[in-house]
Amino acid sequence: MADFDQELDATGLNCPLPILRAKKSLATLSSGQVLRVIATDPGSVKDFEAFAKQTGNELLETKDEGGKYTFLIKKS
Template sequence: MSETLLDVQGLSCPLPVLKANKALRSLPPGGRLVVLATDPAAAKDFPAFCAETGHGLEEAKEAGGVWRFVLRKREAA
């Protein structure tokens, strides 16, 4: 399955999570969203968002001040 890239570098909380939520809505169940963020709060925000919404957090890595999150959209209820 393909991945969708969402670049939210330079945006501050809560915009990265809000934009990711909007992007996930357009993906099919099981779709993957790769998010690039520079907001330090994203390190806590994305795991909390996934825990609350049921989406999977497959990866959370930081390199050079850029966080890379890989989210998998939850399966349909």
């Protein structure tokens, strides 16, 4: 069930590293491809919403699996 093209493990990283790493990973993808980010920073939930809003990349999904957060971001 690979509904993403690349995965970024940002587990254990704190603000602003998950966002910065995601930005870097997205730069390697082409438009329409999807990046899956795994993070443990609770602040990343709001931050990825804000990141998507400001960069135009679409946040397809946010999942909270008890302290582990996964995000699907589609490159604009």
